[in-house]
Amino acid sequence: MPSPRRLRLGAFMRPVSIHTAAWRYPGAFPDANFNLDHLVRFARTLEAARFDAFFMADHQAVLNMPIQALKRSATTTSFDPLTLLPALAMVTERLGLIATASSTYNEPWHVARKFASLDHISQGRAGWNVVTSGNPNEAMNFGREEHWEHAARYRRAHEFIDVVKGLWDSWADDAFIRDVESGTYFDPDKMHVLDHKGEHFSVRGPLNVARPIQGHPVIVQAGASDDGRQLAAETAEVIFAAGGTIEIARAFYADVKARTEKAGRDPAHLLVLPGAFVIVGESEEEAREKRAILDSGVHYDSAVASLSVALGTDASVFDPDAPLPEDIPETNASKSGRERAIGLARRENLTVRQLAQRLGGYAGAAMAGTPARIADEMQEWLETGACDGFNLMFPYLPGGLDDFASKVIPELQRRGLHRTEYEGRTLRDNLGLPRPGNRFFPG
């Protein structure tokens, strides 16, 4: 009997918890996002649990929110991903290291060089999450009053990725012969001068780093728009997809795999990993309690602001400790957001405060329950064409990660859905992705 297909598991580690009140959870490390010793501990736990990768999202700005909400957020500051990951490379051996770098506020040379360096330093474990920087506050840190418009950002991203890959191919894999006897350090026929001149960039090359161990670090993207899906289908190897219902995930999965095939690529070489916020309990009841404690840490001022946005009406006039009123007026706000909020309150029988805190903490879909139930859910997603694995988000640290590693991972391994040992040395080996050939030195 063939072994079942396995889940690929990334860990979304910046912020270490996406839940805004994670740092207040009993026993949590309040400075988890910004304390190297804790980050080392998390990376080692992830490697012991045989995760594919540690994934660092990023913003080039303090997040744009009202100061009364901002001052309550543990995610205001964080280490630069490309500075942190080389450090974590030294305390791990197989865990992939994926850093976000924007194609909008960077130069291709810097991105090519830093990821190539990380790939060498980590012996082939680097991945680049390409983002096009949708946050208008970032523009203001780079001398622009206005942000680039969406289509222009994506045109630039296409060319940016092309230049970076071209720079990675500056040298044949065997260019550096280091022949002490003849005094020849490299074979000049195995160096390529890129000489790129395009719409956005002109970059001569060659890159002053040898070809990366993986050929190219793994290309990751997270775009969900039409432009984003198309860019991923043409250039990405991993998509960090939004969560949501399994039906939405299946449609997304089918769409990007079809686009990938249409772009002339093997759809198996684009892995789709939706985000999954996981809360593990010994019982369903314990998981619910953990979530309630977690949500209760969201300050009501922030919470009610989130609820007001979702409903499109001022929720601060409602009684926080009563159920959501029946007669909430329709407004210009997103109808689906409004219905999702109302549906959630009814389904889980939440008070206004509980609903507001849920939305203000982490509004996305969650898998909460016993290890068996979470494994069931993951298995269903994998086996019904909704994903190739997950990018996991932990509710609080270290507890939420430790629970997942010690309880859910063994259950997934028992079912043959997760590796017990790494298949290879590099991130590509472990993800089952091919090593790209060199554009200029084929064969």
Added chain:
Amino acid sequence: MPSPRRLRLGAFMRPVSIHTAAWRYPGAFPDANFNLDHLVRFARTLEAARFDAFFMADHQAVLNMPIQALKRSATTTSFDPLTLLPALAMVTERLGLIATASSTYNEPWHVARKFASLDHISQGRAGWNVVTSGNPNEAMNFGREEHWEHAARYRRAHEFIDVVKGLWDSWADDAFIRDVESGTYFDPDKMHVLDHKGEHFSVRGPLNVARPIQGHPVIVQAGASDDGRQLAAETAEVIFAAGGTIEIARAFYADVKARTEKAGRDPAHLLVLPGAFVIVGESEEEAREKRAILDSGVHYDSAVASLSVALGTDASVFDPDAPLPEDIPETNASKSGRERAIGLARRENLTVRQLAQRLGGYAGAAMAGTPARIADEMQEWLETGACDGFNLMFPYLPGGLDDFASKVIPELQRRGLHRTEYEGRTLRDNLGLPRPGNRFFPG
């Protein structure tokens, strides 16, 4: 009796040896510049020898030289300094970590964030060597056909440094209170929005990293021009000065210390560290032999090209194994370079080949001899106002570094000229530099 003033010792580690034939020396690591295990070993050796810092120079290009010379150079490729140093931070505890980053082909935001992250990750050991990128090949990797002219680069550098320091001061040192009880992560009165708008940059801030452990990473510069000296006097804390004779060094030292005082700063807070290429022998004779073996690795094609440049005439017509002819015509070439080359040949009784190989290997001044003689020379430089210490360059690796660490360091320690234990935890503590106050949150 007061203890003598101590030397500050940096190690110039990119390239790990500046000598172009270092990789061919018997027993050398040919891939020393680009092999993490070796770099880790070097960093540990430097820390055991109580060096102040590991110093990474850098270029954002493959060096501009003819391919016949380039293919013989071990320094074609190297890791990005800001990617390597976080890795080395994990295998050292007190060694300073200085990375070069250009103010011409970077954005202040990225530089501020990366060095602040490195400072946190290394617990206060980061230094930023600010360069203005004089290499025209770098321009072509960043979309410019022509390089910025000198004065414009320095105006930009002034503003760049000012913005970076402003971003480092985005948060008071005690801004992050992380009060779990009240749910307040930081005190909003202790966050500053920079809102810089200048000639070259407009940067809003605040930086999304807490204030660096050192307040600001240590600012290092290497400019020797009038603009460079002035920038250093106003903004730098360490100058990596060119080598040369002790007389030239004294004049340079006096000049930059006077400029620093004139700029309203304490001259003791700008340390002058000339480069010193050191070859250690058990005897003077052994040191000379080591140097001869090292130079003999320089390919004659490259060597004679260097000699031709120095003399301003085609040296390939000379008999390589004869002394330099007496009647070398005067040309438009630099008179001082010509005289230096001729003087060197006469003084050391070198053949044309030996002279050419010396110039093609490492043309700068060297300290070669027994440990006692090198210590004598360093002591004279320190005690006669020529330097505050040195930025050491090793002739080949690991041997040249190991010799210095095991033989010269103990001699310097015996004389009280070098520490036997680190004075403090941070690079500033060890260099004796004050921690800068916060521009926006004084006192």
